[in-house]
Amino acid sequence: MLHTLFRRKPLDQILAQADPETTGLKRNLSAWSITLLGVGAIIGAGIFGTIGTATAGDTARPGAGPSLMLSFVITAVVCGFTALCYAEFASVVPVSGSAYTYSYATLGELLAWILGWNLVIEYAIGNIAVAISWSSYFQALLANPSIGVALPDWLATTYRNADDNLIASAPKLLGWPIIFNAPAVGVVALITGVLVVGIRESARFNAVMVLVKILVLVFFIGAALWAVSPTTMVENWTPFQPNGWGGTLAAAAVVFFSYIGFDAVSTVAEETRRPARDLPLGIIGSLVICTIFYVLIAAVFTGIVPFGELLRWTDQERGEPLTKALAQVFPNLPWVNLVMATGAVISTTAVLLVFQLGQPRIFMAMARDGLLPKFLARVHPTFGTPHVTTILTGLFVAFFAAFASLDEVVDLTNIGTLFAFTLVCLGIVILRHTDPERPRAFKVPFGPYVLPLMGAVSCVFLAYYLPPASWWRFVGWLALGLAIYFGYGYSHSVLGRSLGRSPRTSWTARLVSIGFLAQALGLYTVPHDLGLAELIALIGDPALERAQTALVGATAILGGSALAIVGLVVEAQRRVAP
Template identity: 40%
Template sequence: MNTFFRKKSIEQLQQNSTKNIGLQRVLGLWQLTAIGLGGIIGVGIFVLTGVAAAEHAGPAIILSFLIAGLASAAAALCYAEFAGMIPVAGSAYTYSYAVLGEGAAWLIGWDLLLEYALVVATVAIGWSGYMQEILRQIGIHIPVWAQGAPGTGFGHRVDLIAMLVSLAIAGLLTLGIQGASKFNNLMVIIKLGIVLIVIIVGSFYIDSANWYPFMPFGFQGVMGGAALVFFAVFGYDTLTTAAEEAKNPQRDLPRAVVISLMIALCLYIGMSLIITGIAPFHTLNNAAPVAQAFSYVGIKWITLIISAAAIAGILSVLFSFMLAGSRIWFAMSRDGLLPKWFSKLHATYKTPHRPTLIIGLITALVSGFTPINEVAELVNIGTLAAFIVICSSIIVLRRTRPDLERKFRTPFVPVIPLVGIGFSIYLIISLPEITWIRFGVWMILGFVIYLLYGKRKSKLAKS
């Protein structure tokens, strides 16, 4: 049982972070922030804002975002402290290894592999839907058999576009982090620019009467909205997986975590104010609430702008989460918990190409042949489990290692971490039973693999 709790030395991890292990250190503060924004802001800004307002909070959806943002910020601040203290690839997996031990690290790493892969697969399907709609508008119709996975429509056999975009992002990440980061920066700039245009244009059509009653469903509705939109304000953890590709990780990682979440939260609140101000909140309960709101005031051309933002936004989400998944896989392989074959870098591009391409292939197959619905809820439970581990680890480490140098300190410990833990537990409890069952099966499978392979093969076992 002692093997389950053996830990990495934080001092050794800090020393390793300064060594050249092959990955290229090319990412600065704004490239890291763009990865975080790419993970946080996706199509959700154009969907969850309206749905949560119509079903739960009404115009008080801005309070829902503030509450969800504060809860997410509690976890973000804990991530920021770890990122400045242990600037090593692997994010929550590596942090758990240093604080809770090898067994907990394996389980959280195994959890994150599932989470990130499912995010990529689910988002690829959403991107395919937007792209097919744009192609139809310009008169291009792909064959019926290639429009969706079996069971999603008559004659559907495969979602070809979802498969192709998954493989394309994997190929881009394989060709080098610097070029891939520039592409992601461009997508994020386009996305943020279009969101700002939507907010500015919408501000001229606000009718303040639409904000009354401000809280039609009471404070309980506000909390229900917060639980729903919470899943639109995480994703910043993806940037911490690129710690060993950052130029100055101890300085830039904590800043990028906080900056990306703050920018995203401001944009979400701005979008909420606009759409509830230009259209009655009860008209926003549909798959395209932002487009519906602008149609309500007669600005139908904005739908093309929104589609363009969704295309760019979803691409950056695919980039951020596939990057995160491949770096987690790389870190676990380098530690011996998975075969070393996966941690071999490409001779030319210096990227962990094997896990990247495998994740690309797996997500392509899942997105191409699986109608993703309730399976996507596994993403939520996986993320929340990681948040609980990270927040708990900050409390433990403050007590056991108060002497460690911390480039960034989470304020008000243990209050802030406990807020993150409490909100995450509240949301996990609200998830359907089938989600718990699927998550449990995946974690049991991971535990068996650890007992049969990782326990014997890890670097710590050999040392």
């Protein structure tokens, strides 16, 4: 059994599945289109929303202060290692599915499933965060004195963030208050419709938004330099590291969210004219362009807002840092804020577009392999897009964007993406050994070890600086994914059936699935603000608050682990029995 779980899918078989004659996808994208898609995905909610918290810090981590510039460089280096690995993979395996497909060819089916399931965190769950941020920027745009429109509170927030007065005054349906984030739901519906119509139309829509967002960032830099002298900026950069390297590295983990997206372009490989050439150009080019902008923005932002003053900002003000910064230096010019709010709305719209474009194609690739139901692999006969998975992804993102909390979603997205990047870097090392003669239009420089291993180690290093809640939720998400794999994908896998697996899910596989599901429930039950040692200490003292909750969660984790192990052992014995 274990041998088949890690059986790799032959590259020739993967490439054969990507034949345009059989997939129905249309090759309309050029290297320029790919680069713009990358920039569209990267520059968005991260730069407009996370730098306030990254600079000042919060209760869970210290802030970087002016060393935010260095934080962006550190994160860019980490992403750069991974981008080179993605570029090589894209030139060798120009197929929809991104890191999921790459892992299937190098690490085997089980790890490919885990990585594909993880990419749901990066794209779909990450897009929930982007949709929530878009809603905040859109409401700020409407509230600008030049427009002066305010949405009703019950249509502009979530039930979890509502106070008692709003809950009492909101409209009721069958006695339940109607409170949800309507702008977030609306924009996801709009983007989903655009993506169903066609990839070429989506790329043109993105190109216009990318141009606007770059002009807005240039406006921010130019306006700040005009209002604040370079001498004053240099003075505000002192102290450069108010919280030492701990603050700089913690901020690097936060602003990692600003870089998520350069890998999304690899999901459109089957819709690219010359994927072996255009995808590496697009991936690396978009990362370089965005890094230059990020460092400039960080330098200007920390130069016009002293660190001590930033500490006095409210959480809401830190959530709109660029707008607040310009409002501070141009207090009597509301149109300046209007420009920034408009830029933020357009930037996050572009990110929504690219992420919503990437997730359906990963689902499509997994469905082709039998790990998800076959109907998810359908392509629209007229538009040539994976319309089923596009619509389902839109429904998923819209539902949770209506009710979710932004901070929780961002941290989960970061750790899930770092894990995916780690496996991609390791995959390059493996593929160079398992298939060294395969033609490669692009190769990671300096051999198969140096940069890929540096990329894997640096991703783990950044993940270390994320709060404990991110780790609990991430492991819980993995357990939930394994429950789905053993409950469905293990028996329906096309590769697995070719290796002799039964097409019917055995009772032992169901037992494994139930075990992992129990694990997931336990991992989402235990208090997420505690580390492992703190959790054990809490369980050991029943008199402490939340001790009962921790005990219930730990029992579910241990019981689920036992079920999963028993199921795996019995299934393995059944497979080798004569």
